[in-house]
Amino acid sequence: xxxxxxxxxxxxxxxxxxxxxxxxxxxxxxxxxxxxxxxxxxxxxxxxxxxxxxxxxxxxxxxxxxxxxxxxxxxxxxxxxxxxxxxxxxxxxxxxxxxxxxxxxxxxxxxxxxxxxxxxxxxxxxxxxxxxxxxxxxxxxxxxxxxxxxxxxxxxxxxxxxxxxxxxxxxxxxxxxxxxxxxxxxxxxxxxxxxxxxxxxxxxxxxxxxxxxxxxxxxxxxxxxxxxxxxxxxxxxxxxxxxxxxxxxxxxxxxxxxxxxxxxxxxxxxxxxxxxxxxxxxxxxxxxxxxxxxxxxxxxxxxxxxxxxxxxxxxxxxxxxxxxxxxxxxxxxxxxxxxxxx
Amino acid sequence: xxxxxxxxxxxxxxxxxxxxxxxxxxxxxxxxxxxxxxxxxxxxxxxxxxxxxxxxxxxxxxxxxxxxxxxxxxxxxxxxxxxxxxxxxxxxxxxxxxxxxxxxxxxxxxxxxxxxxxxxxxxxxxxxxxxxxxxxxxxxxxxxxxxxxxxxxxxxxxxxxxxxxxxxxxxxxxxxxxxxxxxxxxxxxxxxxxxxxxxxxxxxxxxxxxxxxxxxxxxxxxx
Ligand code: B12
Numbered sequence: 001x002x003x004x005x006x007x008x009x010x011x012x013x014x015x016x017x018x019x020x021x022x023x024x025x026x027x028x029x030x031x032x033x034x035x036x037x038x039x040x041x042x043x044x045x046x047x048x049x050x051x052x053x054x055x056x057x058x059x060x061x062x063x064x065x066x067x068x069x070x071x072x073x074x075x076x077x078x079x080x081x082x083x084x085x086x087x088x089x090x091x092x093x094x095x096x097x098x099x100x101x102x103x104x105x106x107x108x109x110x111x112x113x114x115x116x117x118x119x120x121x122x123x124x125x126x127x128x129x130x131x132x133x134x135x136x137x138x139x140x141x142x143x144x145x146x147x148x149x150x151x152x153x154x155x156x157x158x159x160x161x162x163x164x165x166x167x168x169x170x171x172x173x174x175x176x177x178x179x180x181x182x183x184x185x186x187x188x189x190x191x192x193x194x195x196x197x198x199x200x201x202x203x204x205x206x207x208x209x210x211x212x213x214x215x216x217x218x219x220x221x222x223x224x225x226x227x228x229x230x231x232x233x234x235x236x237x238x239x240x241x242x243x244x245x246x247x248x249x250x251x252x253x254x255x256x257x258x259x260x261x262x263x264x265x266x267x268x269x270x271x272x273x274x275x276x277x278x279x280x281x282x283x284x285x286x287x288x289x290x291x292x293x294x295x296x297x298x299x300x301x302x303x304x305x306x307x308x309x310x311x312x313x314x315x316x317x318x319x320x321x322x323x324x325x326x327x328x329x330x331x332x333x334x335x336x337x338x339x340x341x342x
Numbered sequence: 343x344x345x346x347x348x349x350x351x352x353x354x355x356x357x358x359x360x361x362x363x364x365x366x367x368x369x370x371x372x373x374x375x376x377x378x379x380x381x382x383x384x385x386x387x388x389x390x391x392x393x394x395x396x397x398x399x400x401x402x403x404x405x406x407x408x409x410x411x412x413x414x415x416x417x418x419x420x421x422x423x424x425x426x427x428x429x430x431x432x433x434x435x436x437x438x439x440x441x442x443x444x445x446x447x448x449x450x451x452x453x454x455x456x457x458x459x460x461x462x463x464x465x466x467x468x469x470x471x472x473x474x475x476x477x478x479x480x481x482x483x484x485x486x487x488x489x490x491x492x493x494x495x496x497x498x499x500x501x502x503x504x505x506x507x508x509x510x511x512x513x514x515x516x517x518x519x520x521x522x523x524x525x526x527x528x529x530x531x532x533x534x535x536x537x538x539x540x541x542x543x544x545x546x547x548x549x550x551x552x553x554x555x556x557x558x559x560x561x562x563x564x565x
Contacts, residue, residue, distance in 0.1 A: 158408040159415070162362070208406045244403065 015311025021337030027069025032323035045122035067120035077114035095153035143199025144219035205240035224253035261318030359392025437555035442470030449496035
């Protein structure tokens with residue numbers, strides 16, 4: 001099996017000959033390594049593709065993420081302004097949905113006109129052309145609840161979950177349409193066969209199980225069934241402590257769920273491991289970034305031990321990893337999975 | 343107001359915050375004000391007690407961020423009604439204070455309650471708000487020549503900005519007193535950070551501040 005087949009085999013709940021291994025997103029790290037900036041890349045698809053291909057050559061991850069870190073620019077395609085920072089991913093400066101009527105004024109049809117989205121599309125096509133069917137090529141976006149919270153403003157969205165449920169539902173509905181418009185052309189022409197979403201505002205540290213079930217899950221399900229209907233797979237990352245809602249993560253319809261380091265991997269494996277492929281969950285900061293080689297070895301070993309049995313598992317950091325992660329630590333992370341055949 | 347009535351209103355205030363029942367908090371606060379009594383207890387044994395319970399529910403993973411925000415909103419509704427009716431405290435000294443919550447931290451309830459105590463004691467207070475860039479404390483101190491700078495931080499991460507502010511200010515103006523506080527601040531931490539004092543709650547904060555102003559005035563007299 002080649003790397004792509006290895007990943008898809010695990011996502012189809014089989015046991016590939018070795019454990020697939022990939023980062024999650026890691027746009028900030030990728031761009032930092034290439035010595036360039038988010039802003040420069042946003043106008044240069046060739047260069048954006050090059051940063052991905054360089055990383056691919058060096059570390060041979062089984063999944064390559066194009067346009068990672070640009071999720072807030074998706075939001076900016078229909079309004080608002082973007083603030084670029086010296087380090088880290090850009091921010092949307094002002095939310096632009098304050099009530100239901102604002103949503104009616106927005107035109108999804110304008111997504112393809114956005115220059116940054118065009119750059120990401122073109123970069124994905126270049127990367128796909130180079131990598132072909134050897135590894136999985138994907139593009140990243142926010143999950144519906146997180147994108148909607150960007151459009152509405154995070155604090156306002158949080159209050160609206162109690163005070164204005166209509167606004168939460170309508171903005172999540174709209175976010176689903178936006179995300180579909182962003183992935184659509186790439187899924188249609190098979191540039192990507194996996195969509196990748198992160199939903200940090202629906203994190204287990206921010207909202208309750210009840211709210212996750214009411215406001216995040218239904219829209220995630222809309223995305224995953226849309227992806228299926230297009231013949232694509234889906235990878236979903238939920239941040240934070242989700243130990244009390246693993247069963248709900250099993251119902252997202254995603255082909256793979258990426259778990260934060262706060263989740264007990266063995267517990268996840270026994271609760272939902274026969275239902276959905278699990279990815280995780282090496283602590284990206286305390287272990288990958290700041291840990292010694294021995295610590296990386298120990299924690300990666302623990303993750304493999306807890307997750308790999310019977311297949312349906314991908315080794316991944318518990319979240320996006322910081323730009324400062326030492327190469328030696330990453331090398332251990334990749335090598336250990338690739339050598340893990342049990 | 344008799345003891346039973348007082349008990350009832352306190353309960354409605356704290357429960358109102360915990361269950362973020364804005365109307366309940368508003369009504370109970372208004373009833374309290376109508377009795378004409380000092381609103382000090384209503385604020386501290388009612389609203390603040392409720393918020394303490396919210397903190398416990400958050401730690402127990404029963405409450406999450408939306409619930410905390412809603413509870414904070416309810417607390418502020420009560421505070422707006424009760425604050426104007428808090429009796430003036432006569433401390434015999436008047437000082438000038440710059441206050442704010444440090445960079446990265448948006449928790450401002452504790453800071454606002456400390457500020458309120460300074461207000462009722464007749465201090466001149468310059469409030470920089472929350473998530474305040476560290477240099478702004480120095481700028482404001484130099485501009486107002488305040489006796490005291492008060493820093494609030496509620497997180498173990500954001501409190502690390504405090505020693506930086508303290509160093510900046512002490513370098514320019516070694517006589518300025520610095521009082522810090524917030525949930526993660528202990529006497530130990532305050533000592534390590536080089537602050538002149540800390541206090542675990544708002545009344546103690548005022549007491550500390552009064553001592554500081556008195557000490558400053560003595561210093562001026564003797565020099
Ligand atoms: C309400 C609340 C919120 C509200 C704040 C609303 C607002 N406008 O302030 C919201 C929802 C926004 C919030 C957000 C978050 N919060 Co919060 N929050 C709380 C909570 C429940 C209550 C705080 C409060 O208002 N208490 C009531 C007031 C009256 O008490 P107080 O602040 O302690 O102030 C008194 C004294 O400390 C003292 N004092 C305060 N300041 C000063 C200053 C001086 C000079 C002096 C002398 C004295 C003094 O006097 C005050 C009055 O008596 C606490 C839990 C807790 N146990 O404290 C968590 C808590 C502070 N939050 C926490 C966390 C983790 C967060 C989030 C990161 C959650 C998330 N995942 O997003 C975010 C961070 C946002 C940010 N960047 O700042 C943690 C911090 C842990 C840590 N790392 O140290 C806590 C401790 C909860 C917990 N147990 O984990 N939060």
